[in-house]
Amino acid sequence: MLKADLHTHTKGDPFDDLQYTPKDLIKLAAKQKFEVLSFTWHNKICDPKPLQSFAKKYGILLIPGIEATISGKHTLLYNITNKEMKKVKTHDDLYDLKDHVVIGAAHPFFILPQCLGRKVFEHPKLFDFMETSHLYFKHFNLNKKAYSTAKKFNIPVVANSDVHYLSMFGKDYTMIDAGKNKDDILDAIKSGKRINPITKPYSLKNFTKSVVTFAPAGVKFLLTKRRMEKKGFSSLYT
DSSP states (O other): OEEEEEEEOOTTOSSOOOOSOHHHHHHHHHHTTOOEEEEOOBTSOOOOGGGHHHHHHTTOEEOOEEEEEETTEEEEEESOOHHHHTTOOSGGGGGGGTTTOEEEEOSTTSSSTTSOGGGGGGOTTTOSEEEEOSOOBTTBOTHHHHHHHHHHHTOOEEEOOOBSSGGGTTSSEEEEOSOSSHHHHHHHHHHOSSEEEEOOOBOHHHHHHHHHHHHHHHHHHHHHHHHHHHTTOOSOOO
């Protein structure tokens, strides 16, 4: 079983002003016995090739991915190229890529405008997995709908950190029963039979702290989306 986090952000992400680098996260992941990471920057594919030799020294396999804003909604994509990404304007455009691209609903039912929400039900055959949100505690858990939707669609649930601060990393992750290579891991996710999400709730104190921390990001998204829409970019902004 491989310990994996397939939704992370680092310095270099065009949307978030983060201070820790991909190498910093690789070293932290190795300390916590992770074996698989994906740097899913907002609307920009982080090419793993320059980092592969460094990651290999720490026992980490890097999976290419992106958190794309499609029709204003965050969607996780793995094994997609920049050339393919440029052609994606709506979720309908993703169907032709399903043979090799893994498509995930990023924290779909969290209460932010960039979350897919009910839009996932417009595409019951599109998504390969539902993702849990790290942001919950005992008395506030919007992930229940992600689990019930995954069951309805007969797809797995994947837990990730969506890390924006190193202190967030390690609480949520997924154990994947697969060979330690990109194709086996993505096939395991698509099959949905060898996936075990591991997640635990925040304490009320840490939940409140995280909400306060993430509030500026939500405001930034709304302002950026509005600005880009005025320029004519209604589906995907970079």
